[in-house]
Amino acid sequence: MxxxxxxxxxxxxxxxxxxxxxxxxxxxxxxxxxxxxxxxxxxxxxxxxxxxxxxxxxxxxxxxxxxxxxxxxxxxxxxxxxxxxxxxxxxxxxxxxxxxxGKEGSGQINVTSGSEGGNLGFNHLGFTVPDVGKTVERLRNEGVQIVKDIGEGPNDVVPITRWERMHGASDTELSEGFGKLFGQLGFIRDPDGYLVELVPQTLQ
Missing domain, CATH: 3.10.180.10 (2,3-Dihydroxybiphenyl 1,2-Dioxygenase, domain 1)
Structure with a gap:
């Protein structure tokens, strides 16, 4: 292959x-x-x-x-x-x-995140961090949108969007190995809606 x-x-x-x-x-x-x-x-x-x-x-x-x-x-x-x-x-x-x-933010050019609706393509940036749980909690306290916390399974955004499921994506369950890994990941959104994945530097 x-x-x-x-x-x-x-x-x-x-x-x-x-x-x-x-x-x-x-x-x-x-x-x-x-x-x-x-x-x-x-x-x-x-x-x-x-x-x-x-x-x-x-x-x-x-x-x-x-x-x-x-x-x-x-x-x-x-x-x-x-x-x-x-x-x-x-x-x-x-x-x-x-x-x-001369004022930032005057007018608006919309951007799409590439990870939702009918505009799928780009999905996320991946950052490795020492402790995903602490990172998610710190960012939550800063007002960052949390898409998925550690210990949580698939949702309507990751790893497969609700839109994809409604349009024929496979409904096969995650493999056991990937499911275990997925539970250790965090997902957040940046200010423009781009997904950011938080990956532990040491897996449990």
Whole structure:
């Protein structure tokens, strides 16, 4: 079913999955979620005309964790940026009203999360955390929408949406092994409705 691992001579040798990009509608709100609540750090911000681009990542060294400016300076170098994994690109496409008023949030360009209704495609971002239960509780206290807490089974959103079930998705039960794993996962929504999966770094 799957091809053998590529040889060092393969044209894909050296390829990396470097980043994901999400459209966002309110940078202040979204940066609060990913930076303040989820602990990511800003690598760089670029105003490129009709939109503003924010690159985020997690510092991997003690020095970078204690000095966000050094982390940003070192990581934003192209030769480092392109070798770094797990980056998140947030792009705010401004409205004409925002350009005219200079006020963030004027007007509205709607985005879909890709994980509900008839707009399925993208499903979630996955973050590994030391303790899913404590993370969910902390985020709940911060007003974050909790989709699934630990110990809970499937619901109308994950792993299969109610919409999919209504339109012919399989109703087969989760396998025992995956069901056990699924119970240890948490799911939340970011400010634009994108699903975020919380995965324990140590499985029970």
């Amino acid at each position: 799957f091809p053998e691992s590529p040889a060092e001579t393969s044209p894909t040798a050296g390829y990396r999955l470097n980043h994901f990009m999400l459209r966002i509608t309110n940078p202040t709100r979204t940066l609060h979620f990913y930076v303040t609540l989820m602990g990511m750090r800003v690598v760089f911000t670029r105003d490129v005309g009709p939109m503003t681009v924010y690159y985020l990542g997690y510092p991997q060294t003690k020095a970078h964790r204690s000095d966000p400016e050094a982390f940003a300076k070192d990581t934003s170098k192209h030769e480092v940026l392109t070798q770094t994994l797990g980056l998140l690109e947030l792009v705010h496409f401004r409205t004409k009203e925002e350009d005219e008023s």
